[in-house]
Amino acid sequence: MCLRSLGFVLILFPGVLQAQGCDAPRLPHGYCLPQQETYSNGATITYACDNGYKPAVEMWWATSTCQHGTWYHEPQCIGESSCLPPTISNAKYPENLNSWYEDGSTLRITCEAGFEHKNQNTTITCENGNWSPVPVCEKSISACSAPPKIPHAVIINQGYQEVFAAGSQVQYHCEDAYTNVGQNTIICEAGLWTTGPTCKTLRGAGHGGSTVTGTEVSHTTPAGSGTQPGHTDSSEQTETSLRFIAIDNCGQFPVIPNGVITETTRFSLKYECQHLYKLVGPATVKCIRSGMWSDLPVCRAAFCAVNTDDNPQYISVGTVYIPVGEEKRVECVKPHSWSFNHYSTVRCFNGRVEATECCNKLEHALSCD
Structure with missing residues (x-):
């Protein structure tokens, strides 16, 4: 049973209790089942x-699980005027x-x-069980978003993050068989990244099918098959007019607000939108012959x-984002006498x-919706 500081002594004998189990938790001002x-x-x-107290969690009731002799979380009943840890995005405070x-x-x-x-x-400030208006930490205008993706390169010595403070530096490293051209390190300056490197490799000619010369792709027909010399059919003319070149020839990759590059090939980029945004238009982007x-x-907002x-x-917690077609519960300021959500x-x-x-739910037995 849950012990309410009754003060008795439990005598244990070797082998009676399993080593991995838990004793009943002491829970002053509370009860459990x-x-x-x-x-x-x-x-x-x-x-x-009990009345005048609440669990040290978000709800008026709580659960705890025995894990190798310890309760997680530890059952606690705290004063109703006490506050739980605040939720503040992109911030920290003394715990x-x-x-x-x-x-x-x-x-x-x-x-x-x-x-x-x-x-x-x-x-x-904790005021009678609620926090005063919570500060909002917004992205600095001098900060940068995630650094650009460079084909055939990785960022070293830096884990992924969505926001980088002004002055942050990241370093690229080209994969094997590719040579770096330009600065390996880029710096966040006034909200923008400086120009990064390009990873290039020498390209030789193929045999049959397609031939790569420099960075431009043309299609050839193996000898003895297909169209006769001196004649170009309409389909080949159309393909030639829509000829694509390697994406390295179009300079820096396009930046799509709230979008990220998820796939890179020699001649194309594939984009996806970040959470809460919807992609409108072609997901695949190519570098055409004109450069x-x-x-x-x-990426359009979908929230x-x-x-x-x-x-x-x-209750002030900053901005709550709700995807289109979905719903969320937003906590309200509760009357002083209430201990439930x-x-x-x-x-x-x-x-x-x-x-x-x-x-x-106690007021409305069926639903609050």
């Missing part, structure tokens, strides 16, 4: 708290070992590299954005937001 003195490894309990913060606690928020505070708001790129796609900072009925269901239809009134 099922109630047992010991639990086997992998067992899960559900617990709730409390207890995993919760007492009423009146103040945290200083620091934005991650490449981000800066919006409206210069840098602190939050220009073929038609480029665009709704709800700014909780501008709506007093919502209070939320609004927000839906996104073709860029238009529809939201229900703030409610809770």
